[in-house]
Amino acid sequence: MKNLFKIANPLKSFLLIAISMLATSSSNGQALKPSDSGYAPVNGTKVYYEVYGEGNPIILLHGAFMTINTNWSQLIPELSKTRKVIAIELQGHGHTPFSDRKLSHATLARDVEGVMDYLKVDSADVAGYSFGGAVAYQFAIQSPKRLKKLVIISATYKSNGWLPSVNNAFKGLKPEFFSNSPMKAAYDAVAPDKTKWTKFLEQMFAYAVVPFNFGEANISKIAAPVLIISGDNDGLDKIELIKTYQLLGGAVSADLGTMPKSQLAIVPSQGHVTLMMQTTTILNYLDSFLK
Numbered sequence: 001m002k003n004l005f006k007i008a009n010p011l012k013s014f015l016l017i018a019i020s021m022l023a024t025s026s027s028n029g030q031a032l033k034p035s036d037s038g039y040a041p042v043n044g045t046k047v048y049y050e051v052y053g054e055g056n057p058i059i060l061l062h063g064a065f066m067t068i069n070t071n072w073s074q075l076i077p078e079l080s081k082t083r084k085v086i087a088i089e090l091q092g093h094g095h096t097p098f099s100d101r102k103l104s105h106a107t108l109a110r111d112v113e114g115v116m117d118y119l120k121v122d123s124a125d126v127a128g129y130s131f132g133g134a135v136a137y138q139f140a141i142q143s144p145k146r147l148k149k150l151v152i153i154s155a156t157y158k159s160n161g162w163l164p165s166v167n168n169a170f171k172g173l174k175p176e177f178f179s180n181s182p183m184k185a186a187y188d189a190v191a192p193d194k195t196k197w198t199k200f201l202e203q204m205f206a207y208a209v210v211p212f213n214f215g216e217a218n219i220s221k222i223a224a225p226v227l228i229i230s231g232d233n234d235g236l237d238k239i240e241l242i243k244t245y246q247l248l249g250g251a252v253s254a255d256l257g258t259m260p261k262s263q264l265a266i267v268p269s270q271g272h273v274t275l276m277m278q279t280t281t282i283l284n285y286l287d288s289f290l291k
Helices: 002-027 068-072 105-118 131-142 164-170 182-190 194-208 216-220 238-247 272-276 279-290
Strands: 036-042 045-052 057-061 084-089 124-129 147-153 226-231 263-267
Touching (some): 226 279
Antiparallel strands (some): 036 045, 045 084
16 A cells, blocks of 8 residues: 555646646647537447548547647647648537546557548558557558558557556546546536546556557557657656667668668657657647648
């Protein structure tokens, strides 16, 4: 109990700070109405989406416990000036209803493909943050022909891609940490059934402690160019991150050969939450890479 107490209290403080920061960031985002929004019937449930702008499509996948607005409100107005932005809310998040359907990265990746089918999008760039980044990795493995370029922001394809302290912290998650939080308020504002909040949290908590690994062989087979963006102190194990980049063909001497098609960006003095708030930095990386 003592160890759990030591983990839980700092985790609760972190969550309260992080949630407040994200809420402030999203409230400062430029108000922009989607040109299209609704529900795509996929895989026995329905998944909410929003569409902004016109041009080559890019799909945005948010982090755990977040909504389109709390994760992407700063980036969508800029991205949609030149791109067709399709933002999706994953199972149980935001407008997308809670489901007793077994939660898995593979199922969520199939949901993304289902939304693409519904919107008649043959292929697209895909960007995912944190939990959404893991789903994006799985999408790249399952649906390679539907992917043009992949952007992974502060995410990993395996459990031990996180530092041990992060994985230990997942075990200390509790619903009361989110009580009366801006994240709860964001959920209540759009969720089709607000009474599912605790069930949703419990489902996510249970899944967070299940080890996962999509496999080095599968990552090395990703043919699409990949941009990995990470904060230098965002909780990712940087040794494992470099190994991931090597699987994608990076971490070589380009002066003695050719420049890899994939890219790695380590943003200094950034944690997991603050990284997502570096709008200008992320946009610059995206603009250069997606061209």
